[in-house]
Amino acid sequence: MLDIVLPIAFGLVAVAVAMSFWRLLRGPSAPDRILALDTLNINTIALLVLLGIHLSSALFFEAALLIALMGFISTVAFCKYLLRGDIIE
Amino acid sequence: MRRLLPHPLLTPILTVVWLLLNNSIAPGQIVLGLILGWAIPLLSIRFWPDKVYVYKPLTLMRYIIVVLIDIVVANFIVARRILGNPDRLKPAFAKLPLDLTSDLAISLLANSITLTPGTLSARLSSDRKYLLIHALNETDPDALIVTIKQRYERLLKEIFEKC
Amino acid sequence: MLDYLLSFLILFGAIFTFIGSLGLVRLKDFYTRLHGPTKATTLGVGSILIASAIFFSTRGTGISLHEILITLFLLITAPVSAHLLAKAALHLELNSLAKIPTKKVQQEGLEQANQTEVAQQTTEKIEPLTSSDGSQDQELAQKQ
Amino acid sequence: MNLLLISLTPFIGAIFTAAISRLGRLHSAWAAVVVTSLALLLLLPLVPDVFAGQVLIQRFSWIPMAGLDVAFRLDGFALLFALLILGIGLLIVIYARYYLSERDDMGRFYAYLLLFMGSMLGIALSENIIQLLIFWEFTSLSSFLLISYWQHRQESRNGARMALAVTGAGGLALLGGFLLLGEIVGSYDLSVILASGDIIRADPLYRPMLILVLLGAFTKSAQFPFHFWLPNAMAAPTPVSAYLHSATMVKAGVFLLARLFPALSGTPEWFWLVSMTGLTTLLLAAYIALFKHDLKGLLAYSTISHLGLITLLFGIGTPLAAVAGVFHMINHAIFKASLFMAAGIIDHETGTRDMRRLSGLWMFMPYTASLAMVAAASMAGVPLFNGFLSKEMFFTETLLRTDEVWGWLLPAAATMAGIFAVAYSLRFVHNVFFNGMPVNLPKTPHEPPRWMKVPMEVLVALCLLVGIFPAITVEPILAVAAASVLQAPIPEHDLAIWHGFNPAVWMSMIALIGGALVYLNRRPLFRLHYQLISHLEFKKVYNYLLEQLFRFSVQVTKALNPNSLQRMVFVFIIFILVLGVSGFSGGEVLLTGHRELLPVDGVSLLVALVLMISAVGTVFLHKQRFVALILLGAVGLGISLIFIKFSAPDLALTQLSVEVVTIVLLLLALYFLPQHSPTESSKLRQYRDLMVALAVGGGVAVLAWAVLTRPYETIADYFLANSVTGGGGTNVVNVILVDFRGYDTLGEITVLALAGLGIYAMLDHLHLTGTSHDASGRFWDHDMHPVFMASFTRLLLPLALLVAIFILLRGHNLPGGGFIAGLITAVALIMQYLANGVTWTQSRLPANIHSIIGFGLLIAVSTGLASWLFDHPFLTSTFSHIHWPLVGEFELASAMAFDLGVYLVVVGATLLILINLGLVHSMTLLPKTKKHSRKWKH
Amino acid sequence: MEALISIVLGTLTACGVYLILRFRTFPVVLGLTFLSYAANLFLLVMGRLTIGKPPVITEGVTDYADPLPQALVLTAIVIGFAMTAFVIMLSLKAYAALGNDHVDGKHKL
Amino acid sequence: MMNHIVIAPVLLPLLIATLLLLIRQQNLSFQRILSIASVAAQVILAAMLLRAVSSEEILVYAVGNWAAPFGIILVADRLAAYMLMISALLAFCALIYAVRKSDRIGQHFHVLFQLQLLGLNGAFLTGDLFNLFVFFEILLLASYSLLLHGGGRLRTKAGLHFVVINLVGSTLFLFAVGILYGTLGTLNMADLAVKVAASPDENVFLVRVAGFLLFGVFALKAALLPIYTWLPAAYAHTTAAVAALFAIMTKVGAYCILRVYTLIFGEQAGPAANLIEGWLLPLALATLIVGMIGVIASTRLRQQAAYLVVASIGSLLIAFGLNTNAGIVAGLYYLPHSTFAAAAFFLLADIIASRRGKINDKFDLGPMIAHKRLLGVLFFSTAILIVGLPPLSGFIGKFLILQAALTHSMLPWIMSIILLTSLLGLIAVARSGSLLFYRAQSMEAVSHIPEASVTVKTGSVTVELMPVISLLLLCIALVIYAGPVTEFSLTIADQLLQPTIYIRAVLGDGGIT
Ligand code: NA
Numbered sequence A: 001m002l003d004i005v006l007p008i009a010f011g012l013v014a015v016a017v018a019m020s021f022w023r024l025l026r027g028p029s030a031p032d033r034i035l036a037l038d039t040l041n042i043n044t045i046a047l048l049v050l051l052g053i054h055l056s057s058a059l060f061f062e063a064a065l066l067i068a069l070m071g072f073i074s075t076v077a078f079c080k081y082l083l084r085g086d087i088i089e
Numbered sequence B: 001m002r003r004l005l006p007h008p009l010l011t012p013i014l015t016v017v018w019l020l021l022n023n024s025i026a027p028g029q030i031v032l033g034l035i036l037g038w039a040i041p042l043l044s045i046r047f048w049p050d051k052v053y054v055y056k057p058l059t060l061m062r063y064i065i066v067v068l069i070d071i072v073v074a075n076f077i078v079a080r081r082i083l084g085n086p087d088r089l090k091p092a093f094a095k096l097p098l099d100l101t102s103d104l105a106i107s108l109l110a111n112s113i114t115l116t117p118g119t120l121s122a123r124l125s126s127d128r129k130y131l132l133i134h135a136l137n138e139t140d141p142d143a144l145i146v147t148i149k150q151r152y153e154r155l156l157k158e159i160f161e162k163c
Numbered sequence C: 001m002l003d004y005l006l007s008f009l010i011l012f013g014a015i016f017t018f019i020g021s022l023g024l025v026r027l028k029d030f031y032t033r034l035h036g037p038t039k040a041t042t043l044g045v046g047s048i049l050i051a052s053a054i055f056f057s058t059r060g061t062g063i064s065l066h067e068i069l070i071t072l073f074l075l076i077t078a079p080v081s082a083h084l085l086a087k088a089a090l091h092l093e094l095n096s097l098a099k100i101p102t103k104k105v106q107q108e109g110l111e112q113a114n115q116t117e118v119a120q121q122t123t124e125k126i127e128p129l130t131s132s133d134g135s136q137d138q139e140l141a142q143k144q
Numbered sequence D: 001m002n003l004l005l006i007s008l009t010p011f012i013g014a015i016f017t018a019a020i021s022r023l024g025r026l027h028s029a030w031a032a033v034v035v036t037s038l039a040l041l042l043l044l045p046l047v048p049d050v051f052a053g054q055v056l057i058q059r060f061s062w063i064p065m066a067g068l069d070v071a072f073r074l075d076g077f078a079l080l081f082a083l084l085i086l087g088i089g090l091l092i093v094i095y096a097r098y099y100l101s102e103r104d105d106m107g108r109f110y111a112y113l114l115l116f117m118g119s120m121l122g123i124a125l126s127e128n129i130i131q132l133l134i135f136w137e138f139t140s141l142s143s144f145l146l147i148s149y150w151q152h153r154q155e156s157r158n159g160a161r162m163a164l165a166v167t168g169a170g171g172l173a174l175l176g177g178f179l180l181l182g183e184i185v186g187s188y189d190l191s192v193i194l195a196s197g198d199i200i201r202a203d204p205l206y207r208p209m210l211i212l213v214l215l216g217a218f219t220k221s222a223q224f225p226f227h228f229w230l231p232n233a234m235a236a237p238t239p240v241s242a243y244l245h246s247a248t249m250v251k252a253g254v255f256l257l258a259r260l261f262p263a264l265s266g267t268p269e270w271f272w273l274v275s276m277t278g279l280t281t282l283l284l285a286a287y288i289a290l291f292k293h294d295l296k297g298l299l300a301y302s303t304i305s306h307l308g309l310i311t312l313l314f315g316i317g318t319p320l321a322a323v324a325g326v327f328h329m330i331n332h333a334i335f336k337a338s339l340f341m342a343a344g345i346i347d348h349e350t351g352t353r354d355m356r357r358l359s360g361l362w363m364f365m366p367y368t369a370s371l372a373m374v375a376a377a378s379m380a381g382v383p384l385f386n387g388f389l390s391k392e393m394f395f396t397e398t399l400l401r402t403d404e405v406w407g408w409l410l411p412a413a414a415t416m417a418g419i420f421a422v423a424y425s426l427r428f429v430h431n432v433f434f435n436g437m438p439v440n441l442p443k444t445p446h447e448p449p450r451w452m453k454v455p456m457e458v459l460v461a462l463c464l465l466v467g468i469f470p471a472i473t474v475e476p477i478l479a480v481a482a483a484s485v486l487q488a489p490i491p492e493h494d495l496a497i498w499h500g501f502n503p504a505v506w507m508s509m510i511a512l513i514g515g516a517l518v519y520l521n522r523r524p525l526f527r528l529h530y531q532l533i534s535h536l537e538f539k540k541v542y543n544y545l546l547e548q549l550f551r552f553s554v555q556v557t558k559a560l561n562p563n564s565l566q567r568m569v570f571v572f573i574i575f576i577l578v579l580g581v582s583g584f585s586g587g588e589v590l591l592t593g594h595r596e597l598l599p600v601d602g603v604s605l606l607v608a609l610v611l612m613i614s615a616v617g618t619v620f621l622h623k624q625r626f627v628a629l630i631l632l633g634a635v636g637l638g639i640s641l642i643f644i645k646f647s648a649p650d651l652a653l654t655q656l657s658v659e660v661v662t663i664v665l666l667l668l669a670l671y672f673l674p675q676h677s678p679t680e681s682s683k684l685r686q687y688r689d690l691m692v693a694l695a696v697g698g699g700v701a702v703l704a705w706a707v708l709t710r711p712y713e714t715i716a717d718y719f720l721a722n723s724v725t726g727g728g729g730t731n732v733v734n735v736i737l738v739d740f741r742g743y744d745t746l747g748e749i750t751v752l753a754l755a756g757l758g759i760y761a762m763l764d765h766l767h768l769t770g771t772s773h774d775a776s777g778r779f780w781d782h783d784m785h786p787v788f789m790a791s792f793t794r795l796l797l798p799l800a801l802l803v804a805i806f807i808l809l810r811g812h813n814l815p816g817g818g819f820i821a822g823l824i825t826a827v828a829l830i831m832q833y834l835a836n837g838v839t840w841t842q843s844r845l846p847a848n849i850h851s852i853i854g855f856g857l858l859i860a861v862s863t864g865l866a867s868w869l870f871d872h873p874f875l876t877s878t879f880s881h882i883h884w885p886l887v888g889e890f891e892l893a894s895a896m897a898f899d900l901g902v903y904l905v906v907v908g909a910t911l912l913i914l915i916n917l918g919l920v921h922s923m924t925l926l927p928k929t930k931k932h933s934r935k936w937k938h
Numbered sequence E: 001m002e003a004l005i006s007i008v009l010g011t012l013t014a015c016g017v018y019l020i021l022r023f024r025t026f027p028v029v030l031g032l033t034f035l036s037y038a039a040n041l042f043l044l045v046m047g048r049l050t051i052g053k054p055p056v057i058t059e060g061v062t063d064y065a066d067p068l069p070q071a072l073v074l075t076a077i078v079i080g081f082a083m084t085a086f087v088i089m090l091s092l093k094a095y096a097a098l099g100n101d102h103v104d105g106k107h108k109l
Numbered sequence F: 001m002m003n004h005i006v007i008a009p010v011l012l013p014l015l016i017a018t019l020l021l022l023i024r025q026q027n028l029s030f031q032r033i034l035s036i037a038s039v040a041a042q043v044i045l046a047a048m049l050l051r052a053v054s055s056e057e058i059l060v061y062a063v064g065n066w067a068a069p070f071g072i073i074l075v076a077d078r079l080a081a082y083m084l085m086i087s088a089l090l091a092f093c094a095l096i097y098a099v100r101k102s103d104r105i106g107q108h109f110h111v112l113f114q115l116q117l118l119g120l121n122g123a124f125l126t127g128d129l130f131n132l133f134v135f136f137e138i139l140l141l142a143s144y145s146l147l148l149h150g151g152g153r154l155r156t157k158a159g160l161h162f163v164v165i166n167l168v169g170s171t172l173f174l175f176a177v178g179i180l181y182g183t184l185g186t187l188n189m190a191d192l193a194v195k196v197a198a199s200p201d202e203n204v205f206l207v208r209v210a211g212f213l214l215f216g217v218f219a220l221k222a223a224l225l226p227i228y229t230w231l232p233a234a235y236a237h238t239t240a241a242v243a244a245l246f247a248i249m250t251k252v253g254a255y256c257i258l259r260v261y262t263l264i265f266g267e268q269a270g271p272a273a274n275l276i277e278g279w280l281l282p283l284a285l286a287t288l289i290v291g292m293i294g295v296i297a298s299t300r301l302r303q304q305a306a307y308l309v310v311a312s313i314g315s316l317l318i319a320f321g322l323n324t325n326a327g328i329v330a331g332l333y334y335l336p337h338s339t340f341a342a343a344a345f346f347l348l349a350d351i352i353a354s355r356r357g358k359i360n361d362k363f364d365l366g367p368m369i370a371h372k373r374l375l376g377v378l379f380f381s382t383a384i385l386i387v388g389l390p391p392l393s394g395f396i397g398k399f400l401i402l403q404a405a406l407t408h409s410m411l412p413w414i415m416s417i418i419l420l421t422s423l424l425g426l427i428a429v430a431r432s433g434s435l436l437f438y439r440a441q442s443m444e445a446v447s448h449i450p451e452a453s454v455t456v457k458t459g460s461v462t463v464e465l466m467p468v469i470s471l472l473l474l475c476i477a478l479v480i481y482a483g484p485v486t487e488f489s490l491t492i493a494d495q496l497l498q499p500t501i502y503i504r505a506v507l508g509d510g511g512i513t
């Protein structure tokens, strides 16, 4: 069962990645692109967790955790830049 | 006491997180978790300017469960909207007058609003009295305001603010 | 049984991840697009994470609950990101399908602080977007 | 016998003389007299040995493997030269004491003079030709100092530089020649070289060697076409001219011809090169001398002419010609030195050297005039004076080849030169001492002081003595000198005033009469000369060439180094491309190896596409800088995914953390920098860059493909096998980092520390003013620190710290480690900066970040050093499993302490960078520092 | 997969090279970052492509990815980060000192 | 018994830097004393190492007790010890000069200085190619910071160029190391030498490409044509003490060329033997030419000094490019000479410039310099030294190079280029000396020139001159002890041209196939 579901899941997430990336390229506004990058990060987490299940390896957990943390910070930094210019004033 | 254990609530949370991180409830990890749970707040005490009081911990639990359920529901609603004809969407902005005063409570409310059905907290007025909310598909913003105040704000006020 | 549960969770999560990104493509303005990922992906990724937790906990090598941490983390951060993005979008006055209520706020004669904020924004808006003109920029800078 | 001491005496004396001048300006004159006399005294005891036919050689080892010894040689010729140098030197020293004025720095003058004397002596006494060359170049340098003695005069500076350039060039050619000579002979010793004439002449390198050596000799002896520096060197004080430019330095060239005569002469090349150069110089200079109005100019050209004569003699190449050459060297030194002294006295007493103003000086200084007239007669080759004797020998030698077709040319030219010599000598005497009254002299002339005349008297006396009693005065020294020049018994010769009416006598008479006639008819000649030839000045050519050289250099340098980074980078990249492509040549090129390839899966393809499109997108959108940054974030994410895909979780973690910090830094920078790049490159330029980029990218792809498709053997198995047993950790990457290659890691954290400190140092006192609005003119949002963000990031801090500690502790066994933990900590703190600002965060961090870095480094180094206690090399690790009640077994490894050091440095360095950047801006909040306001117009 | 990675490497390098040939400090910094990515990735894959075999010693597993390039790349990433940080700050300093962000301090437009 | 002395030159500056960092708040004089003591100790360490390597063959130090080729190995052979000595002596003089003033105009000077030495010493000692990269980065980053020390417009711009081009170089280094590892599976230089020689035909082109790319890296560091252009501005615009210290920086590139292309790609490298033969010599000759043309074209004294460094790199690499025993000996003699001479020139230029008001080191009519006589003598000596006129070490170096070239097929080119460029150098330096010292006017005479009428430094000069005089004395010592120095260089060359000695020392007998 899992053998059937996993490829489908990979496929769905991959399409999600593609769509997020499309928005990233398309824009048109800067917040759109930031949002797309943020979504791309979250898609990636899904991808990694699926990969972990697929390979039965727990070694992807930290990467997923870090993407969550770092993705958040970069989104915040990008937004702050748009709002204030100086992001650490 | 405050100097030795600045955040009594944080210590157990961190200990639990530590155990989660390590996927282990070995005694060694518990000891280490407790040590870290005690030491990290102590080290980062300067980053916590004001103390957080939780007046009604049980209400907090209830609140969390309510929000979690709403999140699941929200996802279905939003999913339907996305899959449906996007032209039929009627997004709207609504202003939520706030009764909450503490930063944490307001932040939690905003968080909950964003996490739940088709709403998004977009802006807090600089005097922190109004929260601007964007709704994905809302024909009656006033009803939305009432729901939010009823469902979330009341609980949060109970939890974090002495009435 | 477990296999079915896992499969369900994974598929469910994947579908929601997909829908979240689909929103990015389909929806017409930034504010509505913002709804998709922030919600759908939290649940989507959440389900997959729970699936992962169950998967690793049932493989005989001890329980694996650290995936919950990521879920928790996403629940805390995703709304903050969304809020900041919305704030930025409002700041940049991105086109919206919904009426942006700044003017409405003005009409209702709200509290002083808010009013000045809005007033400030409108004056700014009047300024033509010719930032390349140095002298004007300098004037603006001095005004500030 | 101590030739080294003799050579060194003037050098040591120079320092002594310079030092003693502090006590009084005349002290240095006496010191110079003492030094010169001392050197003479040291030399005298050796004279008998030399006259007995011995060659004295003194040798010290210096650079044996290069064949360079400090070796001195005293034979007849060297002795003759040494005596001339020291003897005339002594007279010049005395003369100069009166010549120099009150304002002149005597200490400096005598120090230079003695330096020169020592160098000259060194040339004369060198056995090793490279050593000879060293002294040779030193004469150029000391003459530069002497010619430029009156530094405030432009002609002194220019003359000195010209002399240095020409003789320096000759010296360099000589170096080349000597190197070749040494290569041919296998030794730099004169003794060996002089004995190897046949080998040398037969060697294929003979011709280039000869040319190079002759270039050295000709430039030094002012032979055509290198003669022009000598007249310009007349800007020197006259004692210098008397010494350097008549008696000694210019003789170095002909000295060299004489010295190497047995080794180099006897070939057609030698004959034609040397004799023709000598002949041309002889004639041309004699001609020009006649038309010089400057007294010293006349003497200078006369000197050139006489040097040409000597050169011609050596070029003729017969033994007797060589004897005549040596003889004329002596004679010329004597009469020309005295003539220069006379010129110096005249200049000194009248204040001018212009012969158009100088006339009738006989009335004012008859004694000096008499002396000068004797010397001039010698110069003209009048019988009874020494110049006559050698000149007659010269005439005789020119007649040797009259049987050949062009054989008459040589005697005819010699006679012609003789005519001009007589004419310019006559002019010197008549124009200066007679010919009416002086015109508008700055001073009223009178006889010079007694001791200024004495040196001249001595020399003039020698002119007469040698001229009248050659056999008893000059014959003995000439014999030994000539013998050592020839390296053979000297041929039959007779130094007598009268040999009967032979052709040479007729030539002398023609010269004397012809010279008188030419002088009498000088006026039309002068007119003709100034109309036709006078503008042909070599100095102008030289200056023109020099000017062109400077102009050319400036142009080339500007073209090559236009101070443009893109140019530099472009050239570097092309260079790399060329290097890389050339690697493909010279061997079989098998682009695709035999390794089994991995299939491509859809997700990987997607990630790769995302990565590549983002990268290309960044390039396309790089002018919209903010957008480019967002795309860069996607690239970073893609890279991390590739790391994960290819089994490198540690790298993914590091990349993710580094990426965020980088983006934060870039955003910070972007705030101060312009938001957009203007379009500056033309389409062509963009196309060019694109081509280059594609070429490099293609190269990298091809190389990657070539490597990836072939099997390989690696040392990696060792790490996998020893990681647990030897390093105590299961995460092999981490064990490599902290153990197997911990030394790299130590270096790496040093780099990070350096970056922090370097940035701190760089940003010191830097003030940047931010903008009040964004690129489209919109004012920034008022909400500095959004509440939600602040409250949640505060909550995230302890969580992130916990994660960091988690990563730090597990690193040894699972992906993680000090670096990643450090970066997570730093990122957690950056989050505080983002949410709460610099001031808020700063005040909550330890005050001295520098110490955190310091402690980190200290811990890392100390961990390494601890192994010394156990007599192990630096960074040898140890680990053990400790059992602790309640907690259970856990591992303690020294590598973990090392990792802690790493952690601290990473945290410290990252924070230091951020804090500084924060301060750069916060400074501007203070009104008083608001100096550098941002320029708006670009 | 090898071909795909080679193309990725080529693309990253080409992008980096193009950007470092630009006139302003900011794109040059971006270009250096790209080159650094390319170099790191290149160094990693020199240990050949291995999927799903992280070099973490696990019982029963005998096949691992080559750990050495990974360690080298980790060092290279950190060094690259230090260098990038430095050059970013330097571009700010140059901007302050030269009055514009042209790499040669020229005032063109 | 461990011979920890091999790693001491690396650890000492690192520890001192750490200590300086920790006592940052202490007063400057304490920091200075510590810094100077450290460099003095490094001179002593280098001397001890030199002594050790003259008797024993090659000292090998396995960091972390991991044997080659698995761990990182430090190798102190004669060449390494020689380089350590040169850099320590140079650093001592530069530091003494810096201590007077320039260490005060910016932050962390002494820390950066020590770390710079750490980078240099580490690069000279390492026997591992990737570790060489790491130490390259240390010395580069330290040099970036030192170069920018004090700030200023032109300095910042030159620094930007220097940093960017070197970052490109660092990337290139990684690519080259990557190819070598990917093809040969090792990083240890001795092991690389063995594996290069044994590499199968189909891999030869990869090895060759990597070798050429490495050459690109080292050529950049050495400032070889065509990528010398970063040097003139960088060296001319930094502080004098730093410029003086940087005299050794280009030599690191030359050192690496010598090391890598004798050991890994040398005579015994089989199909990749003598890889850069045919490249190095022509490029070096061209570098000498453009360097000297730059010397002529210079409009400032410091710029001239910088171009002289370029020219000297040309000469040095001509010597190494001959690829013979004699050539290497000549180069090894020339190396310390050119390092000390360039340093002395930079320091002297600074002293002179500081006495010419705002005209500074520009070749313009300026005021009479205080202490003109002493400075003049020193300038004259330094100029002779650097242009290569007798009797100083520059001449001997040039002589040795030419002598070594006598048997080379390109002799006519080498000889004519070296001799002609020497002449150009002579003309240029004579011109600048004449202008600075002879054409200088009294203050009254230049009062109409606004730039000159600024108060100029007139104070005591002796202390300031100590480092310059020391450097000149070092060069004079090179003349007097030319015999021993060349003898020792010959033993270095012997060691280099027989890589098996090195390989056996590092890998044991097993390494020799
Ligand atoms: Na007259």
Ligand code: NA
Pocket: D726, D727, D739, D740, D875, D876, D877, D878, F064, F065
């Ligand atoms: Na160990």
